[in-house]
Amino acid sequence: MRRTAVKLSDGRELIYFDEEGAARRSAHDRRGLAPGETRQGTMRHDPLTNQWVTVAGHRQSRIHLPVAALCPLCPSSEEHLSEIPESEYQVAVFENRFPSFLVAEAGADLVGEPHWNAEVPAHGRCEVVAYTADHDGSVASLDPGRMRLVMSAWIDRVRELSTLPGIRYVFVFENRGAEVGVTLHHPHGQIYAYPFVPDAVVENLRTAKSYRARSGGSLLDAVVDRECEDGRRVIVVNEYWVAFVPFAARWPYEVQIHPIAHRISLDELTDSEQASFAELFPRLVRALDSLFDSPFPYMAGWTQAPTQGSTEELADSRLFLRLISNRRAADKLKYLASSESLMGAYVNDISPETAAEQIRRAWGETT
Amino acid sequence: MRRTAVKLSDGRELIYFDEEGAARRSAHDRRGLAPGETRQGTMRHDPLTNQWVTVAGHRQSRIHLPVAALCPLCPSSEEHLSEIPESEYQVAVFENRFPSFLVAEAGADLVGEPHWNAEVPAHGRCEVVAYTADHDGSVASLDPGRMRLVMSAWIDRVRELSTLPGIRYVFVFENRGAEVGVTLHHPHGQIYAYPFVPDAVVENLRTAKSYRARSGGSLLDAVVDRECEDGRRVIVVNEYWVAFVPFAARWPYEVQIHPIAHRISLDELTDSEQASFAELFPRLVRALDSLFDSPFPYMAGWTQAPTQGSTEELADSRLFLRLISNRRAADKLKYLASSESLMGAYVNDISPETAAEQIRRAWGETT
Numbered sequence: 001m002r003r004t005a006v007k008l009s010d011g012r013e014l015i016y017f018d019e020e021g022a023a024r025r026s027a028h029d030r031r032g033l034a035p036g037e038t039r040q041g042t043m044r045h046d047p048l049t050n051q052w053v054t055v056a057g058h059r060q061s062r063i064h065l066p067v068a069a070l071c072p073l074c075p076s077s078e079e080h081l082s083e084i085p086e087s088e089y090q091v092a093v094f095e096n097r098f099p100s101f102l103v104a105e106a107g108a109d110l111v112g113e114p115h116w117n118a119e120v121p122a123h124g125r126c127e128v129v130a131y132t133a134d135h136d137g138s139v140a141s142l143d144p145g146r147m148r149l150v151m152s153a154w155i156d157r158v159r160e161l162s163t164l165p166g167i168r169y170v171f172v173f174e175n176r177g178a179e180v181g182v183t184l185h186h187p188h189g190q191i192y193a194y195p196f197v198p199d200a201v202v203e204n205l206r207t208a209k210s211y212r213a214r215s216g217g218s219l220l221d222a223v224v225d226r227e228c229e230d231g232r233r234v235i236v237v238n239e240y241w242v243a244f245v246p247f248a249a250r251w252p253y254e255v256q257i258h259p260i261a262h263r264i265s266l267d268e269l270t271d272s273e274q275a276s277f278a279e280l281f282p283r284l285v286r287a288l289d290s291l292f293d294s295p296f297p298y299m300a301g302w303t304q305a306p307t308q309g310s311t312e313e314l315a316d317s318r319l320f321l322r323l324i325s326n327r328r329a330a331d332k333l334k335y336l337a338s339s340e341s342l343m344g345a346y347v348n349d350i351s352p353e354t355a356a357e358q359i360r361r362a363w364g365e366t367t
Numbered sequence: 368m369r370r371t372a373v374k375l376s377d378g379r380e381l382i383y384f385d386e387e388g389a390a391r392r393s394a395h396d397r398r399g400l401a402p403g404e405t406r407q408g409t410m411r412h413d414p415l416t417n418q419w420v421t422v423a424g425h426r427q428s429r430i431h432l433p434v435a436a437l438c439p440l441c442p443s444s445e446e447h448l449s450e451i452p453e454s455e456y457q458v459a460v461f462e463n464r465f466p467s468f469l470v471a472e473a474g475a476d477l478v479g480e481p482h483w484n485a486e487v488p489a490h491g492r493c494e495v496v497a498y499t500a501d502h503d504g505s506v507a508s509l510d511p512g513r514m515r516l517v518m519s520a521w522i523d524r525v526r527e528l529s530t531l532p533g534i535r536y537v538f539v540f541e542n543r544g545a546e547v548g549v550t551l552h553h554p555h556g557q558i559y560a561y562p563f564v565p566d567a568v569v570e571n572l573r574t575a576k577s578y579r580a581r582s583g584g585s586l587l588d589a590v591v592d593r594e595c596e597d598g599r600r601v602i603v604v605n606e607y608w609v610a611f612v613p614f615a616a617r618w619p620y621e622v623q624i625h626p627i628a629h630r631i632s633l634d635e636l637t638d639s640e641q642a643s644f645a646e647l648f649p650r651l652v653r654a655l656d657s658l659f660d661s662p663f664p665y666m667a668g669w670t671q672a673p674t675q676g677s678t679e680e681l682a683d684s685r686l687f688l689r690l691i692s693n694r695r696a697a698d699k700l701k702y703l704a705s706s707e708s709l710m711g712a713y714v715n716d717i718s719p720e721t722a723a724e725q726i727r728r729a730w731g732e733t734t
Contacts, residue, residue: 044719046615047590049567050574053615054714057721064699100706100714116593117614171712173705181702192706199711207417223414226483247484248413248420299705322709332431335548336703338540338666339467339559342689344566345538347408347421347467354424 001152008083009033012095017153019090019145027076027085038095040102043195045118051199054122056100064183068135072097073186075133084130091149092130093157093191099126101192103164123166125193129153130186138176138187138295140285147278154191154302155267161193162307169194169201169306172266177297179326179333197306204303208316220318224258233356235284235363240276243284245356250346252328253291253298253355255284257321264317265304281321287362292330298323368519375450376400379462384520386457386512394443394452405462407469408489410562418566421489423467431550435502439464440553442500451497458516459497460524460558466493468559470531490533492560496520497553505543505554505662507652514645521558521669522634528560529674536561536568536673539633544664546693546700564673571670575683587685591625600723602651602730607643610651612723617713619695620658620665620722622651624688631672631684648688654729659697665690 004016004025010033016025041056068074072083084092101124131142131150142150154172161170174189175182197205204219211219223246228237233245235255243257257280259273269277288296305317328334328349339345371383371392377400383392408423435441439450451459468491498509498517509517521539528537541556542549564572571586578586590613595604600612602622610624624647626640636644655663672684695701695716706712 041714044615046613046617047578047586048571048574048613050577051615051711051713053617054712055718056714056716057718116589117597171706171710173709175704181700181704190705192712194710194712196712198706200709203711204415207415210417211414219414222483230484246413246415248411248418250413250420299708301705301709303709324708333548337542337548338557338668339538339565341666341691342540342567342668342670343538343559343561344418344570345421345559345561345563346418347423349423351422351424352411 001149003156006085008085008094009035010037010097011035012038012097014084014092014094015153015156016086016089017091017093017149017156019149022090023086023088025086025089027087029081029085030076031081038097038099038102040104041100041122042119043122047116049199052196054100056098056122058098065178065185068186071135071184071186073128073130073184073188074135083128084133089130089133090146091132091153093127093153094130096126096128096190100124101126101194123195125161125164125167125191127157127161127191127193129157129172129189129191131189132187135186138285139174139282140289140295142187142282144275144278144282147282148274150189151266151269151274151278155269157191158266158304161191164193166195167193167307168197170304171198171301173299173301175299177295179297180299197309201303201306205313205316209312212316218262218316218318220258220316220320221262224260224318232353235356235360236280238276238280240273241280243280245352245359247352249348249352249355250340251324251326252334252348252350253288253296253325253359254352255323255359257281257284257323259319263319264314265319266302268319283366284359284363287359287366288325290362290366291358292327294330296325297327298325300324368516370523373452375452375461376402377404377464378402379405379464381451381459381461382520382523383453383456384458384460384516384523386516389457390453390455392453392456394454396448396452397443398448405464405466405469407471408467409486410489412485414483416566419563421467423465423489425465432545432552435553438502438551438553440495440497440551440555441502450495451500456497456500457513458499458520460494460520461497463493463495463557467491468493468561490562492528492531492534492558494524494528494558494560496524496539496556496558498556499554502553505652506541506649507656507662509554509649511642511645511649514649515641517556518633518636518641518645522636524558525633525671528558531560533562534560534674535564537671538565538668540666540668542666544662546664547666564676568670568673572680572683576679579683585629585683585685587625587683587687588629591627591685599720602723602727603647605643605647607640608647610647612719612726614719616715616719616722617707618691618693619701619715619717620655620663620692620726621719622690622726624648624651624690626686630686631681632686633669633671635686650733651690651726651730654726654733655692657729657733658725659694661697663692664694665692667691 009029039058208219235243300323376396406425575586667690
């Protein structure tokens with residue numbers, strides 16, 4: 001793998017990840033963007049939930065579902081200068097031009113009880129991971145070599161972003177499909193380096209701590225063991241990974257992918273684990289696409305250990321991918337309405353065993 | 368107000384709420400529905416979050432956006448027999464035919480640490496509140512008298528449902544607009560009697576408890592006081608109610624409506640408070656409708672005290688309405704994508720002060 005870091009004309013960083021033997025990456029960004037136009041939002045503390053909410057008004061103007069000729073993730077050409085100056089590329093990562101979080105003003109200390117109406121700069125970093133130069137591709141069309149290259153980019157970014165001052169959590173994720181609100185169809189994922197530990201992780205760690213106090217063991221280890229033993233919701237299991245629909249799935253289609261060995265972050269994955277995932281994940285997405293014979297909308301993201309986590313938090317952390325979809329039938333979407341959005345009480349219209357059976361069958365028919 | 372309780376042909380309860388002088392409600396349900404066809408779902412415990420998730424597979428087949436001639440909430444006629452046997456009505460409440468929760472098998476004890484793969488009957492009750500016989504109406508078109516009648520229905524139901532065995536929380540809410548997933552356009556709200564305290568309330572009570580330990584006071588009292596003092600996000604305040612956009616709003620448009628006096632549940636509202644809200648709320652919805660000159664999609668629901676709450680929980684509870692919308696521009700919706708849906712980290716594209724200014728101006732131009 002070869003890594004080439006360059007700067008875009010406004011100073012944002014762009015990193016190419018290429019297999020050995022690829023062309024050298026030396027093209028310049030000819031757009032002449034003004035430096036420093038990228039704006040930082042703010043974060044506000046919500047006293048009712050003790051959470052930070054980010055306000056990023058500058059994101060309202062971002063481009064919405066452009067055709068390939070205007071796509072910022074396609075390679076640049078004489079006719080169209082994109083975010084990626086090269087005329088072709090394999091995997092490219094760059095700082096988001098419309099970020100929710102930005103390293104600009106120094107981050108505030110978010111630990112401890114905030115004062116009323118606490119508002120601080122939205123310190124952090126948002127990156128875009130372009131998976132391929134092919135505008136019409138998707139994870140489903142990535143060969144294992146390319147998927148592996150994407151994973152190399154993830155691991156590189158997790159390592160680097162974890163060392164930035166004030167970063168508490170690195171979240172690697174992908175939104176796929178207009179149904180979940182993507183604004184760019186070009187196949188890509190994103191990385192958010194948050195200045196706080198996000199609420200879902202705080203909640204998992206709280207539950208894991210309580211479990212450890214009762215049983216002495218790791219909650220996530222136990223969940224993986226139980227799902228493997230039970231087997232009814234397992235889609236596929238091999239030497240390195242298990243994919244299952246969780247027992248208490250909140251979404252009509254929800255899949256968790258866990259390494260069999262206990263890993264706490266992406267950069268702990270061995271070569272064999274990476275190679276195995278690089279085969280497994282694109283095939284799973286092809287299986288999901290076959291469920292309704294159309295690109296399956298999803299949100300997928302890695303849960304891993306907080307950066308700067310305490311010894312206890314690190315012990316209770318365990319890496320896994322969670323993929324959720326709001327599709328509940330060929331022509332129907334699941335909406336999170338008042339019960340879910342206001343009360344946090346989820347109602348799922350599809351039983352997890354039914355969803356697992358459908359996906360398992362699709363997996364078997366997919367290569 | 369006159370209350371008339373009847374049974375539908377399958378045994379479900381229907382209650383008419385009428386102003387004095389309305390016709391007597393004696394029509395029979397002539398559909399001959401088989402008793403007991405209403406099915407109960409199950410609830411599963413999620414070990415990662417310590418929450419209950421409801422699985423209600425029977426809801427997949429519910430009717431989707433029917434025209435008025437097929438609408439189950441329109442009055443019955445010779446051509447169309449609906450859920451409401453009368454040929455006209457004012458406000459009607461009935462048990463949902465496709466409920467997420469049902470009183471059938473006895474509820475399980477949900478307190479304490481559940482065992483692995485805990486699955487219990489989804490004990491509870493789901494009711495539909497039809498606001499008017501007018502299929503094309505909405506809260507915006509309700510006169511204060513009718514809104515008051517809706518409130519009487521809410522209070523009646525909160526009182527009765529709170530006494531059902533095994534009910535821990537009564538949630539009164541409305542989903543409005545296809546944008547938030549409503550399956551019936553006829554103006555109506557819903558009531559869920561949950562067998563657990565929903566997660567959002569658990570979280571608020573946890574935060575309130577911590578606040579009380581530090582300051583000795585009520586967190587929600589303090590929030591209302593601070594928002595009134597600050598004033599920048601207040602839309603309207605009168606003797607009985609204040610409506611504001613919260614400081615750390617998660618949604619592009621989000622309004623909280625709090626009684627000025629400390630109330631912990633809907634049935635504590637005085638006549639004057641009810642009369643004032645009955646004027647305020649329809650006008651607020653008219654103002655929201657005027658923002659983009661189209662019916663404003665929203666989810667609105669009352670936070671109140673848990674039934675069977677501890678002394679401490681009751682002390683930390685306070686009644687308020689929270690209204691959130693996923694509209695962020697005339698032609699754009701806010702989607703909760705991976706950051707929100709997987710991590711619980713919200714990014715809001717509109718500053719709360721901007722939203723408040725827009726709504727305040729619209730309120731001023733609305734009668």
